[in-house]
Amino acid sequence: MARNPIQFQPGLSLPAFLEQYGTEAQCQAALFQHRWPKGFVCPDCGNTTACRLSRGLYQCHRCHHQTALTAGTIFHATHLPLTTWFLAIYLLTQRKSGISALQLSRELGVSYNIAWKLKHKLLQVMHERNQGEKLSGRIELDDAYLGGERPGKRGRGAEHKLPFLAAVQTDAEGHPLRVQLRRVSGFTLTEIRRYAQQAIAPGSQVISDGLGCFRAFDTPLYVHDCHITGGGRASVENPEFNWVNTLLGNVKNAITGTYHAIRGQHAPRYLAEFEYRFNRRYDLKAMIPRFLTVAARTPPMPYRFLKMADSYA
Incomplete structure (x- = not known):
């Protein structure tokens, strides 16, 4: 009996993931590419030129507005390194049955409360992405x-x-x-x-x-x-x-x-x-870059909204 090619696809192995996203610099470069695929764009005036300051901020050459790479995204105001976020994305997207916040805290080496907040922010990205899709046929x-x-x-x-x-x-x-x-x-x-x-x-x-x-x-x-x-x-x-x-x-x-x-x-x-x-599920290797594109466009989700949010959409 022939194997199901979708079920038995290799996916993205952990060594391959770490090779692509194992350092903070790699994660920052990946997020920059997905947030500004055609280059930096100032969120205030729309100018496309900027300099990077020593604090990791980008300062617009025209209006001098300073913005962080994560500002205005689901990663907004995070105190966690992007390597932790990216590893959480990997664990959530590559496991068929998901992963609990408790197990995620063990895998990431963070407290349960931090793992819960991180997980639900990532689930919010999935939730918002799904809403624009319709079934047919x-x-x-x-x-x-x-x-x-x-x-x-x-x-x-x-x-x-x-x-x-x-x-x-x-x-x-x-x-x-x-x-x-x-x-x-x-x-x-x-x-x-x-x-x-x-x-x-x-x-x-x-x-x-x-x-x-x-x-x-x-x-x-x-x-x-x-x-x-x-x-x-x-x-x-x-x-x-x-x-x-x-x-x-x-x-x-x-x-x-x-x-x-x-x-x-x-x-x-x-x-x-x-x-x-x-x-x-058709292309497990593409799930992380596809997720990053949506995450970079998902607005911040403060903890108070995570706790009380309910949507029937």
Whole structure:
């Protein structure tokens, strides 16, 4: 049996990573290239010439504004060396099931609190990058929840359960191409219409179960194939939902094995992590430079926003 070329691709080895990004100078040069690919641009006046000061700042020749390489990016005001950031990016992008903040703190040699902040800032980059992407073609769609049973209210309305949508775009042979994992406020017609407008391209064939909110796709914009699956094992084994069920199983197994539990306000970033990695799995070696391009354009995310941020987008 032939090996899956995507699954068995070599990826970026740790020695190869260290050869490219093992020193602070290498990391600074890489970030400069991704932030200013055509050369320095002053964030105040747009001038393209500057000198580098001894403190590592760049001073514009025209307006004399001084800016740091990391200013205005996700690395803004960091006290950590860029080598630590880059190693964290490597660990987050190259591991299929992710890495917990606790394990990240051990790998990086920093405290848990620092590792948590760093990890969630990097997940924010993934989250913001995913928002502009739409699925098209044949799409398997299903509703799902994060969170297990606890004493008290049970069922779909349980407060501890976090609703989200899982969608998989497949090719003509039925192979998965891209996925979406999007937190929603609930499974209502209004919410699913909002999701459809933002995330599903017109003309797509959407395959869903009989949940009432999926009637949002009963419009001329989409081809909606509704399959009444019922509950239990029969619904899971329905071939029309093969890949979306596989995706949900992988996501929940990774959460149980790596993170154990996810708080509601952080769920969009964790879901974005799985989505980001899966959709870019075709070229593991390119994930770090692609990530740096987005990170250099992602605005700062202060800790107070990391703690309270919640988004249904």
